[in-house]
Amino acid sequence: MRWLASELHTHTFHSDGRQTLRKLASGAAKLGFDCIALTDHNTMSGLGDSELIERETGVVIIPGMEWTTFYGHMVTIGLQDFVDWRKTGQSEIHEGISMVHGRGGLAGMAHPFRIGSPVCTGCYWEYEIKDWNDLDYIEVWSGTFASVKPENRRAFALWTDRLNAGIRIAATSGRDWHEQANTDEPLSVTYLGLDDEPGTISQKAVRALAQGRVSVTVGPLVTMEAEAAGALYGIGESVTVQNGADLIQLHVKIDFSVRQTLWELPKQDFTLKITGISGTLAQCAAGFADQLYGFSIPAYGLIWARAELWGVVKGVRTMVAFTNAIYFEPVATE
């Protein structure tokens, strides 16, 4: 499977960014991104020359818009048409989300725990969510060196909590990239796993996010497959468990070759963890080289599992990478 290195949250002069789309896309290309989503605040006018810029830079540009409202910022991507962000009240976000879905778009919470108004207007999510199944994703890592920021740890915990409640929802990173400025801080990459179905790369990327085929990292790409009753299931897929007494085999791959030379981590032994509803299900040391790791996990009580890579980044012990979840459901018995 091809994993597309993506940056899903960006701005240009068409809202409050300080860059043209051309500058943004060529900056993304230099950083090894294959794909960006343009998510200007409340406008899609910046997409006018996106096809030309895609050809010039080789970077796929997913159309999008960040709903920049009084009650939250919601990133919407994959839709060509404008959906009105002004009419949705604090208890009406589901109407807004269905309009986005109706136009073929996905909706995600942007930086849900960033400090809100008046410091950062509407930045903290205050829309009432009645059904979490409606939202497609949560931007759990916002900004640079995201994993250590308290508001991102809250967003990550919110995601875990939703998974524990049985909700199937994806998790992404987003730099909320406003200008071409150099930084020493680690950059997150959202990898989207492309399928072999028909469509443009942009459409496949949106489909990958819709289906939870997502892995996030500041360095190596971590992917995972589950093996049950001889069949293999990828990230985002659902495994039907025949028997609670079964063991699920998880195969985790760490690939250090991605975006080579464009990220740097100190040579070290990482910790590779498998996490599920009861916390850490298994863990082992992982070296600084491409390798496959296998885990046997009892199926009993398992509803989701993800892989997490932990290590030291800029002197801080923190998460380096995480996959989205593989889901498990017991087969209905008569």
Place this chain on the structure above:
Amino acid sequence: MLLNVSGQLAPIDSKRHITHQFRLDKPAAAIQIRFAYGPKLLEDDGQAKELIMISIGSYIAPEQQSPVREGWRRYLPLKNLLTLSIDDPDGYRGACHRHDAEQNLFLSEQEASDGLLSGKLALGEWSVTISVHSVVTEHCSYELSIWTEEADTA
């Protein structure tokens, strides 16, 4: 002049949209918009501190609050934020979500200011929506003027 209005806002107007309508009756080469509001900044640090502390209380996790309270000055200055969006008789023509307290914008068939969509200037009912994201000063006044450029002078 198609529209020339001014208004006075107060903190209670935060999180409100204000829509001004205007009619385009004659074909035009361009629509020009000038929007300005002020003051932009809350200059009184005492008042700003009070608002920042409320935000910290509402939005920062309890266990993180004390270090964030200590560093409250990093959120200065607090700003008023009003943004514009435009609708023509057929639908949305974009938004200008940025912090400039004075914006001179235009729309024409071929070109438009960043944030707005170029395209036909259809005759009929247009509107400009001022989205009051935040007013932190006691008063905030705005002015909005809209006029056209004649088709033959463009």
